[in-house]
Amino acid sequence: MSQFFQIHPENPQARLIKQAAEILRAGGLAVIPTDCAYALACRIGDKSATEKVRRLRQLDKHHNFTLLCRDLSELSDFAKVDNSQYRLLKAHTPGAYTFILEATRQVPRLLMHPKKRTIGIRVPDNKIAMDLAAEMNEPIMTTSLIMPGDEMPMSDPYDIRQQLEHELDLVIDGGYCGFEATTVIDMTDEVPLLLRQGVGDASAFN
Numbered sequence: 286m287s288q289f290f291q292i293h294p295e296n297p298q299a300r301l302i303k304q305a306a307e308i309l310r311a312g313g314l315a316v317i318p319t320d321c322a323y324a325l326a327c328r329i330g331d332k333s334a335t336e337k338v339r340r341l342r343q344l345d346k347h348h349n350f351t352l353l354c355r356d357l358s359e360l361s362d363f364a365k366v367d368n369s370q371y372r373l374l375k376a377h378t379p380g381a382y383t384f385i386l387e388a389t390r391q392v393p394r395l396l397m398h399p400k401k402r403t404i405g406i407r408v409p410d411n412k413i414a415m416d417l418a419a420e421m422n423e424p425i426m427t428t429s430l431i432m433p434g435d436e437m438p439m440s441d442p443y444d445i446r447q448q449l450e451h452e453l454d455l456v457i458d459g460g461y462c463g464f465e466a467t468t469v470i471d472m473t474d475e476v477p478l479l480l481r482q483g484v485g486d487a488s489a490f491n
Contacts, residue, residue, distance in 0.1 A: 287453040289446055294318070294460045297416045306420040308455045314338065316430060316445050317417060318459030319353075320410040321381040321467055321484040322438035323445060324427040326353070326417075330393040335426060341452055343433045350396040351383050351405035352424035353414060363391045363424060364406050370472050373489070379410035381484035385471040396426060403473055413459045429466045440464035 327334035354360040364386035388404040442458035468485035471478040477490040
């Protein structure tokens with residue numbers, strides 16, 4: 286049975302953020318709000334929780350997981366970024382974007398694309414997600430909460446709890462945060478490539 290925290294989207298209760306971080310550190314699997322949809326989240330490098338995410342979403346080994354980072358300096362510890370990439374990232378973070386970048390050695394191998402050695406990185410514009418990442422003091426492993434057969438992420442925390450309460454350790458109700466996924470930009474080549482149009486405006490990458 287999952288725990289259910291109602292956290293204020295603009296003034297997150299520090300006590301609940303701390304408890305949520307403790308659940309993730311203990312190997313828990315959570316659903317957290319972001320700036321465009323709810324996402325599955327676990328501690329970076331937690332093999333058991335990551336495999337649970339793969340099973341829940343029926344993901345293959347080529348899926349790019351996403352590291353939710355606090356800022357660009359943390360992002361650059363986990364992804365290789367050149368000057369032109371950095372300028373684009375700076376102009377679009379925080380925001381509803383996932384950037385596919387070449388991973389550094391800091392990224393656990395189980396999260397990387399096995400052949401391309403890439404990782405998804407994002408800095409969301411969401412106070413709860415940011416406070417949780419700050420409490421964890423490291424990036425959080427995330428992926429959109431899009432269930433097999435669905436095209437859109439799940440958006441209602443009560444529905445999420447009802448459907449997945451035996452699979453999750455925590456559901457954070459952070460209010461309405463939309464039901465579209467992020468815009469995904471592959472930045473591993475010289476010219477950025479739009480992989481998925483989501484909430485974020487992709488005009489700068491065309």
